[in-house]
Amino acid sequence: MAGKRSAGLLLFRGSGAAVEVLLAHMGGPLWARRDAGAWSVPKGEYVPPEEAWDAARREFEEELGLPPPDGRYVPLGDIRQSGGKVVTVWAVESDLDPDRIVPGTFEMEWPRGSGATRAFPEIDRVAWCAPEEAAERMVAGQRVFLERLAAHLQGKAPE
Structure with missing residues (x-):
């Protein structure tokens, strides 16, 4: 069986030293x-057969409860996380108010072994972060997307 695949959108705003990216806390x-x-x-x-592009836009709306922003989407490519999942990401310039999100939910047994199923938000908050702060907060395997975005914003071809 093929490994798991995931797709998403990395929003950014500002320019130069004032660039920020929008991250979601799981x-x-x-x-x-x-x-x-x-x-x-x-x-x-x-x-x-769902395409990564379609999944990225669908998942954005499912997780944040808002439609994906209009704008020019920049492909940041894909990476393979340590667990084997392949993640594909596009960046788009947009300003989103974190107070507007209405996260989707998932269900799981909690506490484990209790037999009780509870619903939890897919993400419990989002925040705008400078790239340095984002690198400290985010899943290590995804940090390369910050580097690829920075290269794009500096007019360099992604590696």
């Missing part, structure tokens, strides 16, 4: 008390 009890390494590009899994 929801649910396993991430509640974590900050470093608990933030991600808003993204989600998909299964071909």
Whole structure:
């Protein structure tokens, strides 16, 4: 069986030293008390034949409860995370008010072994971060997307 695939959108705003990116803090009890390494590009899994582009836009809306922004989308390529999942991301310049998000939910047994199923938000908050702060907060395997965005904004071809 092919590995899991995920796709998402990395919003950015500002220019030069004032650039910020929008990250999502993963929801649910396993991430509640974590900050470093608990933030991600808003993204989600998909299964071909769905295309990564369509999945990125669908997942943005499912996770944030808002339609994906209009604008010029910049492909940032894909990476393989340590767990084997392939993540594909596009960047788009947009300004989103974090107070407007209405996160989607997922269900899981909690507490584990209790037999009780509870609903949790897919993401519990979003925040605008400078790239340095974003690199500290986000899942290590996704940091390359920050580098690729910076290269794009500096007019360089992505590596």
